[in-house]
Amino acid sequence: MTTQQKVQLTVNGVRHEASVDPRTTLADFLRGELALTGTHVGCEHGVCGACTVLLEGRSVRACLMLAVQADGASLMTVEGLEDHGKLHPIQEAFVEEHGLQCGFCTPGFLMTVHELLRNRPDPSDEEIRDALGGQICRCTGYQAILRSVRLAAAKLRAGHVAGSTQHS
Ligand code: FES
Ligand code: FES
Numbered sequence: 001m002t003t004q005q006k007v008q009l010t011v012n013g014v015r016h017e018a019s020v021d022p023r024t025t026l027a028d029f030l031r032g033e034l035a036l037t038g039t040h041v042g043c044e045h046g047v048c049g050a051c052t053v054l055l056e057g058r059s060v061r062a063c064l065m066l067a068v069q070a071d072g073a074s075l076m077t078v079e080g081l082e083d084h085g086k087l088h089p090i091q092e093a094f095v096e097e098h099g100l101q102c103g104f105c106t107p108g109f110l111m112t113v114h115e116l117l118r119n120r121p122d123p124s125d126e127e128i129r130d131a132l133g134g135q136i137c138r139c140t141g142y143q144a145i146l147r148s149v150r151l152a153a154a155k156l157r158a159g160h161v162a163g164s165t166q167h168s
Pocket of ligand 2: 105
């Protein structure tokens with residue numbers, strides 16, 4: 001029998017406390033315990049990037065972390081991108097430039113792009129490709145994703161110039 005361990009996490013601005021089996025991955029915790037099923041699980045080996053979430057603003061593979069390792073941390077999942085039903089500019093850009101087909105990989109891409117554009121608001125194509133190197137998509141061929149990231153960057157820069165601080 002495994003002893004349950006208490007964890008306390010803030011996810012998308014909401015504080016959660018739960019008792020978990022110490023072997024529970026962060027991905028399984030988010031999906032199973034908090035019902036945040038936007039974080040997808042593909043390979044469960046740290047290869048595909050579908051499970052990418054932001055931990056204290058930095059992208060991590062939620063399949064490679066235990067929930068107990070994230071105790072006390074602040075997380076952002078794909079559900080945290082939209083704002084009162086309005087899509088985040090990164091999500092809008094992926095829709096407009098057809099950066100997704102089946103959408104299975106998309107949450108991981110969106111979170112990785114969120115991190116990239118916060119650090120590099122005007123990335124070169126090389127920087128975009130480099131940042132996305134850890135994300136696997138089986139459908140799009142990546143060109144549409146590249147265009148989506150360029151458009152997302154432009155949208156975010158335009159919002160920033162206009163003084164909008166709604167999306168970060
Ligand atoms: S499910 Fe985590 S990297 Fe593939
Ligand atoms: S859109 Fe299908 S795996 Fe990327």
